[in-house]
Amino acid sequence: MDTRFVWQENFNIGVDIIDKEHQKLFKIINKLFAFKDEEASSQWACQEGIKFFKGHAVKHFSDEEAYMASIHYEGFEQHKHIHKGFRENTLPALEQELEETDYSTEAVEHFLGVCAGWLIGHTLTEDLAITGKHNLRKWTNRLPGEDLEAMKKVIIQLIFDMFHLESHLISDAYRGEKFGNGVYYRLIYGTPKNEKKQEVILVFEEKLLINTVGKILGIQSNKLDNLLVHAARYTARQFVERVMEYFQTDESYELKSENLLSYEQFQKIFEKENLHVSLLFNTGAGYFSYCAIAPHLLQSNIGTPIAADNAIEEVKKYLMNREEQQQADSKPKILIVDDSATIRQHMKALLSEDYDISFAESGVAAIRMITLNQPDLVLLDYEMPVCDGRQTLEMLRSEKAFANLPVIFLTGRNDPESVIKVRSLKPTGYLLKHLQPAEIKQNIDAFFKKQTS
Numbered sequence: 001m002d003t004r005f006v007w008q009e010n011f012n013i014g015v016d017i018i019d020k021e022h023q024k025l026f027k028i029i030n031k032l033f034a035f036k037d038e039e040a041s042s043q044w045a046c047q048e049g050i051k052f053f054k055g056h057a058v059k060h061f062s063d064e065e066a067y068m069a070s071i072h073y074e075g076f077e078q079h080k081h082i083h084k085g086f087r088e089n090t091l092p093a094l095e096q097e098l099e100e101t102d103y104s105t106e107a108v109e110h111f112l113g114v115c116a117g118w119l120i121g122h123t124l125t126e127d128l129a130i131t132g133k134h135n136l137r138k139w140t141n142r143l144p145g146e147d148l149e150a151m152k153k154v155i156i157q158l159i160f161d162m163f164h165l166e167s168h169l170i171s172d173a174y175r176g177e178k179f180g181n182g183v184y185y186r187l188i189y190g191t192p193k194n195e196k197k198q199e200v201i202l203v204f205e206e207k208l209l210i211n212t213v214g215k216i217l218g219i220q221s222n223k224l225d226n227l228l229v230h231a232a233r234y235t236a237r238q239f240v241e242r243v244m245e246y247f248q249t250d251e252s253y254e255l256k257s258e259n260l261l262s263y264e265q266f267q268k269i270f271e272k273e274n275l276h277v278s279l280l281f282n283t284g285a286g287y288f289s290y291c292a293i294a295p296h297l298l299q300s301n302i303g304t305p306i307a308a309d310n311a312i313e314e315v316k317k318y319l320m321n322r323e324e325q326q327q328a329d330s331k332p333k334i335l336i337v338d339d340s341a342t343i344r345q346h347m348k349a350l351l352s353e354d355y356d357i358s359f360a361e362s363g364v365a366a367i368r369m370i371t372l373n374q375p376d377l378v379l380l381d382y383e384m385p386v387c388d389g390r391q392t393l394e395m396l397r398s399e400k401a402f403a404n405l406p407v408i409f410l411t412g413r414n415d416p417e418s419v420i421k422v423r424s425l426k427p428t429g430y431l432l433k434h435l436q437p438a439e440i441k442q443n444i445d446a447f448f449k450k451q452t453s
Helices: 016-037 043-070 076-100 105-130 146-163 206-211 213-217 226-246 263-272 311-328 341-351 363-372 389-397 416-423 437-452
Strands: 168-171 182-190 197-205 254-261 277-282 287-293 333-337 356-360 377-380 407-411 429-432
Touching: 016 043, 016 105, 043 076, 043 105, 076 105, 105 146, 105 213, 105 226, 105 311, 146 168, 146 226, 146 277, 146 287, 182 206, 182 226, 182 263, 197 206, 197 226, 197 263, 206 213, 206 226, 213 226, 226 254, 226 311, 254 263, 254 311, 333 341, 333 363, 341 356, 341 437, 356 363, 363 377, 363 389, 377 389, 377 437, 389 407, 389 416, 407 437, 429 437
Parallel strands: 333 356, 333 377, 377 407, 407 429
Antiparallel strands: 168 277, 182 197, 182 254, 197 287, 277 287
């Protein structure tokens, strides 16, 4: 893998001593990337390179802290605390892992991914704040209301500051719908006495990570790997903690655990928890969601906590499970739109073995789900409250992107009048709910067979 940590102009904060040291740290990481990729390189060279990086990082922290003190920066103590955590906790844990694994390729990748992700996130959030380039005011009130509006602005601004992406809010009531190939990352924060907890879940469309963190790392691949996931974790942590700064409370929160979740685990949280924040953004480079439960009870058995001693194994396992899931996701996608839970579950039992099934309880929910993750076929109930099947299909056909989306009415009505009403909207067909299950399945199988012939 040809990996190179790419310095970008927006990393400069305008303070010469800090900018020069940032560039030097980037160059050291690039040299370590080169050591990792050269099979002939010695363990000694890698060891020395990592020591060199650590020495420069510690010196950089000292110089940066001296500069902040000289200008009486109001965020000095918080910034210094972040440096201390990386210096005294993160780096020693990574070094111990390197020594215990005799500088294995995976341990070196983990070290580089964490350091690169931390450096990206820290430079583009905390360091830029020193010079006032983050102008958003801190918000101390509780959600919702005007606080929620403030959080939207904070996140949009941070996405721009970090990645120069002009994002816009799609929904402030995101309900966990699947979009593309998602990466689901959960962070749990608690008070020192662990009495109160905050939970944040970030959802990234895979291509967003590749187009942001991946580009900074110089990764040429169009898929996730160990290095990118580790770097993305630490970049995401910087992002979340920056958001949390704007919404300070009297309590001091610190990271207690983190998990990489499957989509099914992510869905369980949505089913069981009431989220205080659930925002969905389109960044132009991929979708991104910021969800928060604060404070709230932890869910058990949802993902394995990632710690220093299991991070490599958990990311490997996550990527392996993800690849298996993506193979399963290659099945044709069917969206079932019906206000009856009985019908939805009946159709899932009938079709899930051969198809990737998702549900919507209403026409409005169907439009949202189709926009985020377009299915190969929609099975649409004709009679639904508020927005019925005909109105739903009418909205779909009014959008150019969905003008030819296959839609089959799954209905209890077969009267000529109902058929005539929707004929101009070009439905793909009609299936009566009272047909035998085997006959419904046969019709759907025939549709897909015809599509591939």
